[in-house]
Amino acid sequence: MFKNYIFYFLLFTLMNSQAQKGARVGYIDMDIILNNIEEYKKSNRLLDNNILDWKKEIELKKIQLKKYQDQLTIEKVLFTPELIKDKELEIEDFALELISLQEKRFGSQGDMIKQKIKLLQPIQDQVLSIVKQIAEEKKYDYIFDRSSDGTMLYSAKNYDISDLVLKRIKRNQKIQDRKEKIEALRSIAKKN
Numbered sequence: 168m169f170k171n172y173i174f175y176f177l178l179f180t181l182m183n184s185q186a187q188k189g190a191r192v193g194y195i196d197m198d199i200i201l202n203n204i205e206e207y208k209k210s211n212r213l214l215d216n217n218i219l220d221w222k223k224e225i226e227l228k229k230i231q232l233k234k235y236q237d238q239l240t241i242e243k244v245l246f247t248p249e250l251i252k253d254k255e256l257e258i259e260d261f262a263l264e265l266i267s268l269q270e271k272r273f274g275s276q277g278d279m280i281k282q283k284i285k286l287l288q289p290i291q292d293q294v295l296s297i298v299k300q301i302a303e304e305k306k307y308d309y310i311f312d313r314s315s316d317g318t319m320l321y322s323a324k325n326y327d328i329s330d331l332v333l334k335r336i337k338r339n340q341k342i343q344d345r346k347e348k349i350e351a352l353r354s355i356a357k358k359n
Contacts, residue, residue, distance in 0.1 A: 190309060191308045193326050200329050201291075214287075
């Protein structure tokens with residue numbers, strides 16, 4: 168019984184000292200970090216170009232649909248009721264194809280979302296990996312993303328580690344670039 172009291176007393180003391188220590192908190196602004204990474208900018212430009220192409224493709228289909236509808240309106244007097252019904256069904260099928268194309272390109276499982284994930288996920292993974300390293304090194308208990316949906320009403324600049332994350336990303340990129348140059352030089356040397 169006495170051992171239980173000692174155990175609970177020590178546990179209570181440890182928990183109390185941990186609570187008095189306070190949590191170390193930091194934050195990043197993912198938008199600022201990503202907008203300062205050249206690879207992210209290139210990926211974003213590529214995605215924007217694809218989105219423009221898809222919008223043009225859809226606009227051309229809309230123009231074509233309007234043309235079919237106008238043509239049917241003009242030629243309606245020349246067609247039999249069965250032929251009119253057939254043409255209306257063709258136009259309806261074309262309109263459904265257009266809706267399907269819009270969903271394929273811009274829907275929740277569409278090409279835009281898939282490409283965004285494909286292009287941007289590796290960069291975001293790199294940022295999160297570096298944030299984790301910094302959190303472990305600096306002994307942060309929590310790191311928040313200021314740009315995410317979680318509302319941060321106030322944040323002191325001294326808790327912002329965005330610059331530190333950016334420096335590490337750029338340092339890692341320089342190391343990667345050097346490795347690629349060395350490999351290129353080695354392959355040239357092997358050829359000679």
